[in-house]
Amino acid sequence: MSEVINKATAARQAAGVMNRLTTAQKNEALLLVSDALLTEQQTILAANEEDLAHGRDNGTSSSLLDRLKLTTARLQDISDAVRQIVELPDPIGDMLDSFERPNGLRIEKRRVPLGVIGIVYEARPNVTVDAATLCLKSGNAAVLRGGSAALSSNRAIIAVVREALSRSAVPADAVQLIEDSSRASVDEMLKLNGLLDVIIPRGGASLIQNVVQNATVPVIETGAGVCHTFVDESADYGMAKAIALNAKVQRPSVCNSMETLLVHDRFAGRHLSELAEAFREANVELRGCEATLAFAPWATPATEQDFATEYNDYILNVKVVKDVDDALAHIARYGTKHSECIVTEIHENADRFLQEVDAAAVYHNASTRFTDGFEFGFGAEIGISTQKLHARGPMGLPALTSTKYRVVGNGQIRG
Template sequence: MSEVISKASAAKQAATVLNRLTAQEKNEGLLLMADALIAEQDRILKANEEDLARGRDNGTSPSLLDRLRLTPARLQDIADAVKMIVGLPDPVGDLLESIERPNGLKIEKRRVPIGVIGIIYEARPNVTVDAATLCLKSGNSVVLRGGSAALSSNRSIISVLREALSRSAIPADSLQLIEDSGRGSVDEMLKLNGLLDVIIPRGGASLIQNVVQNATVPVIETGAGVCHTYVENTADYAMAEAISLNAKAQRPSVCNSMETLLLQESFARAHLAKLSETFREAKVELKGCDIVRELVAWANPATEQDFATEYNDYILNVKVVKDLDEALSHIARFGTKHSECIVTEDAINAERFLQEIDAAAVYHNASTRFTDGFEFGFGAEIGISTQKLHARGPMGLPALTSTKYRVVGTGQIRS
């Protein structure tokens, strides 16, 4: 029996136990997990350093190394996020609808766990804890398959968390890590109907598309983030500068960072020279259209491929557009339905942007960096869903449940 089948089978068996635990029992297990992350931080950080050293030897970019890096402060933040999730309402059992039929049947629609969730993700070890916590809190077993870049970190984290769970009512087998980093383990998970109830991919476009196109297990698609900020002529310069700089440079390695800045022409001609210096001070490389390169001598040319690229790095496309219609057209062509922003003082254009943009999150005068489960008050998120069925946007606890109809009668039969 393969590692994938063995661990998924164990997770499925554990799910039947997890399904009947109370909210208090689950919370007690999660608190033990949070405490263990801090108590065993030396062990985790040592494993993380192995991944970082391997990444440096392999020429991994600084931005990707940042995604991979754990520190005592980051581990504390991760543990605090676990405790925040503990404090959130448990969605399992929530009554969503109550119906009483003329024949006396009483029908209730309630939230229930999905069952066993498979998560396929790349180099961020914090995702390991976020996914484990959210799945267990919502009553689901989880089978994690992280990227090879974070394998040592993930092994250590899962070992620590499973040891903590062994002292709780939550079965340790409800948390599984696939350690085989070969492509075959992913391919096997995608076809694991009957053991996995859903797969959620988190990572770059190639990973997500491989899962979406090849899985027979149902998939919740979390999209790549080619996010835009469109600045109109009416925008306040100081606001536009702060929002665009934050959206690009605050943490460029994440999916809600801006990849393309669209500027209405009058704003660009008045302000781009100054704005470009702000980006240069932040060590952001600019790639631009012809007008941008006319206004900023050091900008490199932007190609069609650039506008479709999620850099996750200190690189920004800048394009000058005529008006809102051209901005909407550009976003419709190159956007990934993740997060889009307009900076404007024109309320009518702002409302049109918010209404017409097809994305999981749309912003008026605020940075796209807020598309995040923590910032939305969900504690943490399992991913940012860019599809339209089951869940969309940051996926917190309710998005990890399904529903069940409970029907109670007094002997009714259908004629």
């Protein structure tokens, strides 16, 4: 059998054990994982440096290298995130509804694990820990297939995680890493009905669309992030500048960073030259509409393709719009239903934006960078769902569960 089938089969067998574990047993295992990530940090960092060196040799961009890079501080954050998951309520067994039928049947609706979750993602080794530990806390087994750019890092991390689990009640086989980095391994995972219960893709648009279009296993779609910030005519300049810069510059390589800045023409006349200069000082390349170029003549003309692109880099589209309707129309055309923001002091405009924009998260006077499981208080996230079935937005522990009806009778039969 192939590596994919062998490891998915082992995960399926481990899922049966996971379903019987107590919250205390799962938490004890996660604490061992948290400690081991720090105890073995030199091994993990050495493996990560191999990936970074390979990336530099292959001309990987600085923003993508930043997504790949682990440091002592980042490992501490990852370890702390595992401990935060320990502190979160265990969703398994939660009673969502309880009622009695006229015939005396007592019915309860409770949360149960999904089973075996396949996760396909790219070059972010922190996802390896987040995904594994969220799956474990929610009673699931995980089959992880990371990108080739982070293979050495992921191997080291999973070796540490599995060794820690071997000292707990959680079976080490509940976490599997597919090391075959070829497209074939992903294609094989997409068809593993009966072994995988669901697949969650995390990454760029091409990866996500490949999974969505070709999987026979059910998919929870996490979307690319072509995110917008609309600065309305009434926006406070200081607030708008701070929000826009944070949304683009604080960490441009992630999916909740801003890719297009929409500016009301009245605000543009007063402030766009100054705001554009602030982005230039932050080393952001601007690509603008014709009206934008009048305020920032050094910018590059923006194309249709630019407005549809998730850069994950120090590149920003800027478009001057007439009003809220114009901004809403642009977002409806180019947005990916991820995260959208309006900066305004006109509450009617804010209400319209929050009501009408079709996205997993919409913001009034706050950066799109907050669309994050940690920032939402979920401890960590398995991804940010942009679909509308099962889960939407940052996916924490409850999103990794299904439900089961427990029906108790005293001899009832149906006539």
